[in-house]
Amino acid sequence: MARCPWAGTDPVYIRYHDEEWGVPEHDGRALWEKLVLDGFQAGLAWITILRKREAFRAAFAGFEPEVIAGWGEPEVTRLLADPAIVRHRGKIEATIGNARAYLDMGGSEAFATFCWDRVDGAPLQNRWPDMAAVPAATPLSTRFSKDLKARGFRFCGPTIVYAWMQACGLVNDHIATCPRHGEVARLGRLGD
Template structure:
């Protein structure tokens, strides 16, 4: 029996697995939320499947996305990463990741990052039931507000469209189509 999925994942096995097991599942771990935000920033201008194919290389290059390690990095590490073919070699995004690690640590001293993020949806996933992909917004008032708040706290590569995609990926928003078998599961 064939299950109906959101059409964006196509038939690529990696994309299908991501759709079926990860996308839209509520994430409450602060470090996992931060990692996904960083990866969504790297995705800007590219397809998500590109990032998925490089995710393990990203994890290796960025020391498991340990913000305490990354926060100490400087030009030597940037130069090394710009030469790493396993990741997206965009200097601005790499430098933003270093800065975002510092912003994450600074915010985490005052408030749990997961609590901060989830406060924008009152701690409960927003459940939409779009009939078609055309019914899925690129951004919302909430993603605009969260993006502004992140930027105010020193984060970069976190515009409202990136933030909304991240909210979908991390389950703050459930945008599986109403015909998708995952809509009711997550």
Template structure:
């Protein structure tokens, strides 16, 4: 009997996210950057909190356009700190501006997607977990990604955040083997080869 991963519960927004986004291999650099920024904002919070505010984040952060955000300064930080549509945390807002600059530098040097996907050798890792207790909170790959991102100037990207990011963007398939999404996501992963 197939049963979706239990972590999404019964909230329709969370269930839809689980069924249509989580674990689907993402190769678009801008989409990867947005997800990494949102995972950074999640630190200390539940993902559903971020998911409920995602449209607010997209509006407040100019559609997550790194070229625009990289030019921001204190006036934009002050504006964002007053915006109830997002998580109002000065450190995370300021980190996003710096992370936009770091993203642009990586993109110029060879691409943000290849930079990230190299930590799984360019193809999704297909895990076969039967229970949530088997799923790690970080791995050697997420530790290496975190270290590399920090060296490039990123903040709010510790190894637990980067592992959640890897799960969400399909770099690892952590749907339970009993979940109907597991085999679907595994099939999508066969077409991914980022070099």
């Protein structure tokens, strides 16, 4: 059995695939961080964000929404000058706004509940035969995106939301022949 082909041969990607991608995430703050990073990925390769993840964490105060929500133009200017991250004004400003939206929802527990309620509390288990069968977005990710936007989130379109759902284990999209498919499915059942 071979792992999902998107992991390729890059050790960073392989480690991410084998240890993190698809593992059910129930911590609301971690879910929020991953949603922000998926927003930064828009238009770029995920490996770019993965390689810069620690720099993002340093630049964004460990992705503490309570800190980021209070930021304004001085912090945006600082971040736009930071070559270690993706310097995109819209995505930086969206992160600040998304921190405020997250806090407006009630923080970690409320955000986690909001996210997991979209999949009735358990990861959706797909059994795609190959990568060509895996969709870029679904009707669920479209509804989820609209729900997030209605609460003030930005850079969370249906494709970004579906990639984030895959990464956070809200949906198990390891292809059926990947050894991680069964492992991740078992992790999803443990959370029941």
